[in-house]
Ligand code: HEM
């Protein structure tokens with residue numbers, strides 16, 4: 001129990017009390033809950049796989065390309081953030097738009113990835129090893145759509161000149177969420193590659 | 197910064213132009229309110245309604261268990277077709293009753309009703325904040341809960357009946373609509389309702405954590421937080437980490453049910469027909485479910501323990517014994533809660549070695565639990581005890597926590613649990629330690645904070661009668677269940693008279709006794725409801741600090757407006773448990789009294805704190821900044 005008590009002492013700083021932006025903090029907590037959900041899925045995958053009767057198949061090649069697209073969109077997201085920091089509103093608008101389009105492209109590519117799966121007779125309904133791939137990519141896609149909505153809001157704010165060097169909260173929140181969605185997909189993808 | 201500038205600004209974006217004297221319309225004030233106090237009351241009232249409802253269901257099935265031959269024809273106006281031709285409870289409906297009772301009690305009453313009420317009400321008031329970090333998300337949280345409630349409630353009225361597979365809804369029973377009537381539309385509604393419920397709890401929990409970390413008033417360091425806040429904090433962390441896992445489990449179940457996938461289903465014959473599903477694993481569901489399921493019991497229990505700490509210290513007029521040990525043990529319980537889930541699965545054919553690992557981890561929980569029990573008792577020891585109804589319920593909780601916790605040690609042993617699993621022994625265990633204990637915490641909290649919530653006082657005498665009926669009643673109901681369980685009576689069985697060559701017949705009287713006790717205990721809750729609703733409207737006006745308590749909420753005005761404190765939020769200089777401090781004339785020193793004002797009672801190290809008081813005051817500007825950004 002002594003280690004617990006040390007932990008408490010560690011955070012016992014009066015100045016800490018009011019230093020964090022509550023909205024950003026809310027976002028991080030939200031991210032934690034999404035992480036737990038996918039952690040549950042991937043653990044379920046491992047538990048189920050350990051029981052045998054497991055169909056093996058090749059993951060769609062397209063997933064590699066879509067991952068690349070998503071990575072690039074993260075870069076453009078970061079460019080948007082840097083532009084906002086430098087009050088470079090034009091670049092900001094363009095970079096947000098590019099991010100948005102790349103997000104859409106990613107979603108379409110995921111759909112075609114599913115087509116590849118169907119082509120090798122891996123369906124949503126069937127051996128769980130295939131169903132899991134659909135669940136992972138499908139639910140990630142749903143979350144990505146929510147990311148697109150957040151981007152839309154940022155886009156509107158950028159046009160109304162509500163994002164600039166002195167008002168970075170919104171673009172920071174947007175960027176954090178987007179990068180998280182990117183990393184989440186990479187995690188799922190590499191998890192599948194490694195455990196397929 | 198001038199205090200005149202300090203208005204009750206919310207921490208969220210829309211509230212910039214909302215001042216505390218600004219009158220809101222009825223809808224904004226009482227229905228879609230973003231004020232944490234209103235949301236708390238909404239949760240409380242909804243929780244109370246659910247509690248009566250869920251309790252009423254248990255009376256129905258207790259009738260069947262206690263009086264298996266009774267003619268229930270008189271219930272036909274209420275239950276219609278669920279009373280069969282012979283005037284008895286329909287067998288399928290019995291299972292539905294058990295399931296709905298469990299679901300309602302665990303999730304809707306003791307999770308939403310308890311955390312939702314007291315986290316919402318007390319967090320901003322006890323840490324010195326104007327409101328939650330996001331009033332809007334907080335409002336959404338309640339309305340998602342309301343939506344979940346409506347869906348769950350409506351599932352009681354459909355023709356095939358509500359979900360009937362137990363509150364744990366194990367597949368394949370829950371996954372196959374043809375398995376039992378309740379697994380049809382009823383189960384679909386159950387899953388939909390729970391999905392909304394989970395979203396609601398996540399939104400609530402995210403808000404609680406964020407508020408506690410970011411919106412504490414100046415000087416309110418973590419070591420000065422009341423134990424209530426610590427318990428809500430750990431509860432919210434448990435929920436944040438475990439509810440998403442339940443959502444995952446439910447989603448896979450939904451896919452199995454509605455899209456034909458085989459996550460949980462494999463090689464099943466039903467009605468003489470082989471199902472196409474291959475390769476799934478029902479045990480997988482149990483792992484996912486109990487990863488939430490066990491933390492859930494602490495989500496239910498920890499707030500009650502926090503409330504009890506506060507009430508016991510206040511009414512024993514003594515500092516809480518072992519403040520840091522209390523925090524440490526709650527932290528220990530929180531951590532352990534995530535690594536013991538498989539003690540619910542000892543009989544699933546798990547590897548015995550794995551079983552003993554989980555057994556070991558489970559038994560370790562007894563350590564922090566015992567620390568808490570001892571600390572309550574030592575706080576009471578030689579205290580100047582004032583027996584308010586809230587105090588009685590708190591002491592009752594300690595009693596129930598001990599007697600229910602002891603049987604946990606028995607069940608935690610896998611060799612014993614293999615015999616006792618799914619018998620009434622388990623029912624007795626978790627009703628005492630989780631059900632009754634948390635319910636007592638809820639009641640204690642209502643009696644204690646009622647004056648703050650409604651500005652009125654509840655009738656004491658009725659409170660005492662309510663307590664004694666409930667306390668004696670709960671033991672009469674649940675204690676005998678241990679014996680019935682050891683004798684082998686399984687839970688979720690409609691009837692036992694024909695079981696094992698009538699071996700259970702000798703327990704008929706005991707079952708009758710339990711049922712009568714249950715009916716009386718349940719009826720005595722009407723006293724509470726009467727007292728509660730009557731006092732809201734006609735109760736005596738409360739004073740500002742009726743229990744002479746130290747925490748910040750009692751420094752706020754009796755009629756609480758939006759933003760809680762009219763002027764500045766008070767600063768905090770000391771921990772919340774300075775009761776009966778030697779040297780002090782008054783037997784309590786509230787948290788907002790600086791050490792420089794109490795030289796007669798300061799300890800040497802507290803005199804050193806005086807130097808820091810300026811620093812705390814200096815934080816006022818930063819604090820106002822949070823509300824004006
Ligand atoms: C202190 C708070 C506790 C709460 C709220 C609690 C709650 C519960 C609940 C709700 C169940 C029923 C599961 C079911 O539906 O089958 C249960 C079962 C169980 N509890 Fe507890 N419990 C607590 C403490 C303990 C302790 C201290 C131990 C062991 C040291 C323990 C060990 C068990 C075991 C092993 C089972 C599984 C029994 C079975 O399924 O056959 N519990 N508990």
Ligand SMILES: [Cu+2]
Pocket residue numbers: 489490493536537539540
């Ligand atoms: Cu458990």
